[in-house]
Amino acid sequence: MNSSAAVSHELRLIKRREMLAGAKATLPLIVGAIPFGIIFGTLAGPSGLSAWGALAMSVIVFAGSAQFIALGLMAAGAAVPVIIATTFVVNLRHILYAANLVPKVAHLPHRWRLMIAFGLTDETFAAVSNRFLLQQNTDYAHWFYLGSWLAMYSNWVLCTGLGIALGELFPDMTDWGLDFAMSVTFIGMVVPYLKSRPMWGAVIVSGVIAMATLGMPHKLGLIVAALCGIATGLSFHLLQKRSTAAEANHD
Amino acid sequence: MTEVLLIGGMFMVTFSVRYVLFAVAGKVRFPPWLITGLSFVPPAVLTAIIVPAVLLPRDELWLSIDNPWLLAGGFAAGVAVWRKDLLTTIVLGMLCFMLLRFGFGLGW
Numbered sequence: 001m002n003s004s005a006a007v008s009h010e011l012r013l014i015k016r017r018e019m020l021a022g023a024k025a026t027l028p029l030i031v032g033a034i035p036f037g038i039i040f041g042t043l044a045g046p047s048g049l050s051a052w053g054a055l056a057m058s059v060i061v062f063a064g065s066a067q068f069i070a071l072g073l074m075a076a077g078a079a080v081p082v083i084i085a086t087t088f089v090v091n092l093r094h095i096l097y098a099a100n101l102v103p104k105v106a107h108l109p110h111r112w113r114l115m116i117a118f119g120l121t122d123e124t125f126a127a128v129s130n131r132f133l134l135q136q137n138t139d140y141a142h143w144f145y146l147g148s149w150l151a152m153y154s155n156w157v158l159c160t161g162l163g164i165a166l167g168e169l170f171p172d173m174t175d176w177g178l179d180f181a182m183s184v185t186f187i188g189m190v191v192p193y194l195k196s197r198p199m200w201g202a203v204i205v206s207g208v209i210a211m212a213t214l215g216m217p218h219k220l221g222l223i224v225a226a227l228c229g230i231a232t233g234l235s236f237h238l239l240q241k242r243s244t245a246a247e248a249n250h251d
Numbered sequence: 252m253t254e255v256l257l258i259g260g261m262f263m264v265t266f267s268v269r270y271v272l273f274a275v276a277g278k279v280r281f282p283p284w285l286i287t288g289l290s291f292v293p294p295a296v297l298t299a300i301i302v303p304a305v306l307l308p309r310d311e312l313w314l315s316i317d318n319p320w321l322l323a324g325g326f327a328a329g330v331a332v333w334r335k336d337l338l339t340t341i342v343l344g345m346l347c348f349m350l351l352r353f354g355f356g357l358g359w
Contacts, residue, residue, distance in 0.1 A: 117274075
């Protein structure tokens, strides 16, 4: 074996090791996503989404919580533009994840950045942020990302298919209340944020407005509540900053 | 046809949100207030989904202690504060819900 072949062999090994490590780091999060995917598949039919539509949504959109919310909105008879607008607001959080990753991947070829963008979920971000932001030597960390995304994506599509099949076998599964899996996942995601007064403000206002706007047409309450919560959190934050700045000046 | 529009539209908004910063690759900087504002998006959106889901699981207000969605939701919040681990919260919260529904027969 000449030396350049040895080097490329070595590189292949490094890339494969990164991919496997990425998939492995995502595994605990995949365990949480399994019931999510299955329940999405079972709820699709009763919400008015065809089996192929549900599968296509998982393959093409690949956004768990937005897909769940879309089902809820469809079941409530919301119009397509409302569902798309809600999807936009719900997925806005991914911009934050991207902002964290951009400095680490800006040098990569365009096709890699396309993959990274498509695969950007809560789970993959949680799994790769350790690798990208806390560890050294990130030259091949995009292969780690690829491994994480492939594991997450194949599991999501597979679980959706399984859920669709289960839903057709046991039509009364929708009465079991398994949509609680979504609430419990979101509760687990919200609680770690609650560390500051602006965050509490955002969450309390959002929850109260969500209840107050239940009567709004087209299920627009979700968007209104979220925007009110965000505005509250931001105002609190800016007020707090101003008062600490004023104190500092005073001293 | 409606489904094609729906899925196409959802893909467009989801992918553009995920892609926009990678496309410009660090050439655009957000003002600090916008970054701060965005940090409130996940908890605000998720809360606006959770609260009606546990208080109105059957499309009408159900504010009593035999509402398993409310009970298990409160329990899950407790677990999340206590263990600070998403998977533990999901597993224990789901177990609590199943126990209330199928063990104690609540909420049928």
